[in-house]
Amino acid sequence: MNFYAPFTLPFIIGTIILFIVLAWKYVSWFVALTHEDKRLVAKGVPSLATLRSVWEVVRESLLHVRIFRIDPRLGYMHMSLALGWFLLIAVGWIETMAYMGFAPVPLQGHVFFKYFAAQGVVTEHKPYFDFVMDLLLAFVLSGVALAWFKRFSSRSLGMRRATKHTTGDRLAMSFLWFIFPLRLVAESITVALYGGGSFLTGSCGSLLASIFGERLLSYAFEPAWWLYSIALGGFFVAMPFSRYMHIFTEIPLIFLRNYRLRPREEKGAIDYFEVQSCSRCGICIDPCQLQADLGIHDVQSVYFLRDRRYNMLKQSVANNCLMCGRCEAVCPVGINLNTLRLNSRALMRNIPNERRYGYFRDIDRSEGSGKVGYFAGCMTLLTPRTMSAMERIFEAVGDQVWWADRQGSVCCGRPLKLSGETDSAHKMMEFNRSLFHKHGITTLVTSCPICLKTFKEDYALEHIEVLHHSEYIERLIASGRLVLERGDVRYAYHDPCELGRGGGIYDAPRTVIEAVGELAEAEHNRRNALCCGSSLANTAITDGQQLKLASRVTDELEATGAATIVTSCPLCKKALQRTAKGGVRDLAEVVAEALPRK
Amino acid sequence: MASVNFGFGISKPRVIDIDRNNLRKSDEILLEMPELQTCIGCGSCTASCTAGNLTSFNFRKVHALVRRGEYAGAYEEMNKCMLCGKCRLLCPRGINTRGVVMLIKRKLGDF
Numbered sequence: 002m003n004f005y006a007p008f009t010l011p012f013i014i015g016t017i018i019l020f021i022v023l024a025w026k027y028v029s030w031f032v033a034l035t036h037e038d039k040r041l042v043a044k045g046v047p048s049l050a051t052l053r054s055v056w057e058v059v060r061e062s063l064l065h066v067r068i069f070r071i072d073p074r075l076g077y078m079h080m081s082l083a084l085g086w087f088l089l090i091a092v093g094w095i096e097t098m099a100y101m102g103f104a105p106v107p108l109q110g111h112v113f114f115k116y117f118a119a120q121g122v123v124t125e126h127k128p129y130f131d132f133v134m135d136l137l138l139a140f141v142l143s144g145v146a147l148a149w150f151k152r153f154s155s156r157s158l159g160m161r162r163a164t165k166h167t168t169g170d171r172l173a174m175s176f177l178w179f180i181f182p183l184r185l186v187a188e189s190i191t192v193a194l195y196g197g198g199s200f201l202t203g204s205c206g207s208l209l210a211s212i213f214g215e216r217l218l219s220y221a222f223e224p225a226w227w228l229y230s231i232a233l234g235g236f237f238v239a240m241p242f243s244r245y246m247h248i249f250t251e252i253p254l255i256f257l258r259n260y261r262l263r264p265r266e267e268k269g270a271i272d273y274f275e276v277q278s279c280s281r282c283g284i285c286i287d288p289c290q291l292q293a294d295l296g297i298h299d300v301q302s303v304y305f306l307r308d309r310r311y312n313m314l315k316q317s318v319a320n321n322c323l324m325c326g327r328c329e330a331v332c333p334v335g336i337n338l339n340t341l342r343l344n345s346r347a348l349m350r351n352i353p354n355e356r357r358y359g360y361f362r363d364i365d366r367s368e369g370s371g372k373v374g375y376f377a378g379c380m381t382l383l384t385p386r387t388m389s390a391m392e393r394i395f396e397a398v399g400d401q402v403w404w405a406d407r408q409g410s411v412c413c414g415r416p417l418k419l420s421g422e423t424d425s426a427h428k429m430m431e432f433n434r435s436l437f438h439k440h441g442i443t444t445l446v447t448s449c450p451i452c453l454k455t456f457k458e459d460y461a462l463e464h465i466e467v468l469h470h471s472e473y474i475e476r477l478i479a480s481g482r483l484v485l486e487r488g489d490v491r492y493a494y495h496d497p498c499e500l501g502r503g504g505g506i507y508d509a510p511r512t513v514i515e516a517v518g519e520l521a522e523a524e525h526n527r528r529n530a531l532c533c534g535s536s537l538a539n540t541a542i543t544d545g546q547q548l549k550l551a552s553r554v555t556d557e558l559e560a561t562g563a564a565t566i567v568t569s570c571p572l573c574k575k576a577l578q579r580t581a582k583g584g585v586r587d588l589a590e591v592v593a594e595a596l597p598r599k
Numbered sequence: 600m601a602s603v604n605f606g607f608g609i610s611k612p613r614v615i616d617i618d619r620n621n622l623r624k625s626d627e628i629l630l631e632m633p634e635l636q637t638c639i640g641c642g643s644c645t646a647s648c649t650a651g652n653l654t655s656f657n658f659r660k661v662h663a664l665v666r667r668g669e670y671a672g673a674y675e676e677m678n679k680c681m682l683c684g685k686c687r688l689l690c691p692r693g694i695n696t697r698g699v700v701m702l703i704k705r706k707l708g709d710f
Contacts, residue, residue, distance in 0.1 A: 350701075350705075352708075355678070364653055379684070380683070380684075383688060410653075411649075412681035412682075412683045414681075416697075417681060420682055422682075429681065537697075540697050540698045541695075542695075543695060544634075544695065572688075576688075
């Protein structure tokens with residue numbers, strides 16, 4: 002059988018360009034990986050991680066399970082396009098093989114088989130193949146229809162706001178949307194002229210024949226296949242430069258992630274995989290409080306990644322983010338959005354080798370001695386009630402405590418890290434690390450989740466266990482060392498971002514609250530909790546905007562009917578106090594109040 | 600007659616001449632952070648400052664000098680800031696002080 006026809010040229014050229022660009026991208030990214038990362042890949046390939054990755058590719062790149070969990074309608078739309086198209090290709094391939102055996106067939110022979118085999122041999126399984134292919138085409142077309150519909154009314158597909166795309170993306174998207182309707186037209190005309198087809202192409206074919214007549218259709222036959230080929234070729238050329246690069250980037254990313262490759266605080270080659278895996282689906286837009294409450298529409302993760310990918314990232318966009326992690330929690334690709342934003346900031350603002358913070362050298366204002374160290378953190382120093390409550394708790398259980406910074410000391414370094422000045426942040430981390438080691442503590446308790454996160458992730462403390470005060474108190478209660486009098490007050494708990502999504506600590510503060518009173522949950526809680534708005538990560542929004550964010554949070558917490566709001570972060574406490582009608586307390590305060598009176 | 604060294608002398612006058620100072624950077628800073636015009640110089644920022652607790656760093660003073668075109672040493676002073684953000688919580692005018700620190704460093708340093 003002859004598999005060459007002029008109309009296949011746009012498709013062939015598009016495919017060649019696609020594969021050249023893909024090969025170039027893959028090779029240059031892999032080569033640029035750090036030595037350590039390459040070692041991880043070499044170690045990971047012959048392990049179970051590879052099998053896990055294959056399964057994850059099926060689940061996420063084809064079935065889109067995570068999007069289904071967010072919204073089934075949205076999940077169906079993504080699945081019908083990805084799985085449907087994949088199966089069309091796979092079944093098409095099998096169909097060719099059923100006709101041709103294992104004879105070599107060029108690529109366009111598989112893709113345009115309906116054209117080439119129109120007058121060919123008819124085997125006994127042709128009706129079955131026609132039916133399956135029609136079914137799959139209908140499946141994909143339903144997805145295209147939904148995608149089209151979503152452009153007009155994203156709300157009906159579970160998204161309040163859809164991504165605002167660039168011109169390039171719109172072009173690529175138009176090509177994609179035309180591929181399948183054009184395929185339907187081309188196949189229907191072929192069926193009308195030469196027979197075959199099933200419920201979809203067959204009935205479309207007879208419909209077209211009855212309207213236009215066979216003579217007219219025979220004129221349209223070649224042009225229809227030309228248009229289909231042009232749509233395919235155009236899409237393939239646009240693909241690696243547009244959002245659709247995610248189709249080919251997500252697959253290696255899943256493998257690399259299972260081999261434990263992660264983006265770091267400085268830019269690296271793994272970032273290319275992460276950034277270009279973003280499909281700009283826009284699921285990150287709705288959870289963003291800057292968007293929902295402040296009407297800021299150009300800083301969300303989808304736009305940040307887009308700007309970064311095309312080298313047009315501005316500081317104003319990079320800095321305008323609370324890093325609350327609400328987008329990261331829903332991202333269906335699981336991109337490390339916060340880390341990427343951090344290393345973008347570092348690239349813009351980090352000043353290596355500058356002689357700063359020389360004044361740290363001889364500072365040691367710590368007091369007391371003991372195996373338990375308490376690091377209040379800058380923010381707790383601003384909420385002294387938390388610290389005195391902690392003092393009473395320590396006294397009640399009789400723990401000897403080393404107070405790291407009651408008289409003021411050096412910051413934990415996370416604020417500078419969040420603003421991109423990584424090298425300066427490391428100077429503080431080194432200072433505090435050696436201070437902790439010098440005083441020989443074995444447990445480090447902090448009441449600030451911001452400090453907690455950096456102690457856990459950046460400090461690499463040896464033989465020192467880092468605990469948030471909620472965990473510490475929970476342990477004291479569990480071991481029976483701390484006896485509390487349970488009251489009947491209802492407390493609404495606010496999850497701090499750095500503690501919850503940032504540190505995965507949701508249950509400890511809740512257990513503690515239930516030991517002293519009744520716990521009330523806000524509408525958005527745990528992984529879905531709202532940010533208080535005063536996050537240190539954002540240096541762009543104004544005071545008024547922070548207030549607006551805080552008032553939404555306190556409204557929600559007060560809607561539970563609880564008289565008092567409890568949180569376990571001094572910064573959240575300060576932020577919520579400004580808009581709360583009732584009291585805002587730290588967890589330590591309500592615990593200290595429930596201590597039995599002597 | 601040779602002057603006798605009594606061990607003390609007349610200190611140099613500290614006059615800030617805004618007509619002579621180059622206010623271009625100051626204006627640029629004000630343009631990006633217009634809220635700085637609302638600063639009443641209360642000094643809450645300095646009172647709460649983590650770095651100010653450990654050194655002579657004085658945010659209120661550095662900001663005032665920069666605004667008047669006295670840039671000498673301002674960048675080095677600002678580099679003592681740890682960006683912890685307490686000042687922002689205390690500022691009675693709600694000025695985004697952390698943003699101001701970053702802005703001054705960007706305008707006066709080699710960012």
